Amino acid sequence: MAETAAPAEAAQVNGLRAARRSPASHLTEAFAAGSVPGTATLREIPYQTMVGIRVERGSDAATRVASVTGGLPASSGDVSGSDAAVSVLWLGPAEFMVVAPEESHGSVGGSLISDLTAALGSDEGQVVDLSANRTTFELTGSRAQAVLEKSCSLDLHPRVFKAGTALATEIGHIPVVLWKTADETFRLFPRASFADFLGRWLVDSMREYASPEVP
Template identity: 30%
Template sequence: MSEPVTALGGVSSDARIAAIAEAPLQGMITLRADLSDSAVKKAAKAAAGADVPGPGTVHLGDESGLCWMSPDELLLLCPYAEVTETLERLQKALVKTHALAVNVSDARASFTVTGPRAREVMGKLCPVDFAPDRFAPGMFRRTRMAQVPAAIWMSADETFRIVCFRSQAQYVFDLLTVAAQPGSEVFSDGKTPALA
């Protein structure tokens, strides 16, 4: 049996205005259900170790968490090695509930963009206001990154996490590396100004 690998083999690029790297393998489960249902909330919390987040937010622990994808959808994050067991526990807990839980780990790729100019890089590619007072750790967006859909959140003040379809991994990596090319700084002092 072959070993699981990331879409691009862990590619990275540091010689830029922000560091771009493919993230390690991540367990990801899509959960579609009535998010106000107490059984769904309980099962999701037990599986991820985090409360169900509200619209546009993410609740993360050390290795697991929940991302709000839509009014009836969550993205559950867990260690890659534990995704099958986590999915089985979730499905068992929801057996009497109208819900769908699917392992999408190998259908997705993820990247990190880090550094003081990470907001500039992301702002070139997405129709999202990434000013510090508008987008901060704990916030979550489903949006477009140039021509492809992406899910984005910040795991720290200068670190973005991006999830895209695995089939689009090379395109997203190329977009990020071009947006972060040396000499492409938007703000001379490296600090994105807060909007009035």
């Protein structure tokens, strides 16, 4: 019986994957048309596993949670994690967001969320699946910072906003978590309901770099 159950479960998972649509899937062509490789390129990274955590740093529960994630960031802007795949972003003194690949989600066989829930146990705190709550935009290129500076109040100069920094802010009046993953690469985490507006806003902000220079 078990031998036939696994293929059936795999088929169900594949069926669900084929049927779903990401919050900005309808903008794929617009992102490609508005991008200039090396200058400003925008894409959606859909279906990442995201988990909201509330736990007091220094508590036994925080120690157990940290053992699952590979650590918890210590202060504003910090990002920690076990490896390149699992990252933990600081949102507040006792609030964090874990970002991990789709494969970490329980719906496709991953155990990250259940492991975090077990680590918290009955102690005070919270573990919430946010995977369907937000999507991920990645903006990269030599003008990525300039595109964001058109509508972001943060000081994004590399001396201040270094690679490996993540902060809550607004882009085009849309609340996002902004994470600089490399010198010319930023990831934005808007709520799914704002993905269309923010995606179009970013494409419009990139427009000058996609236009030929006027003699």
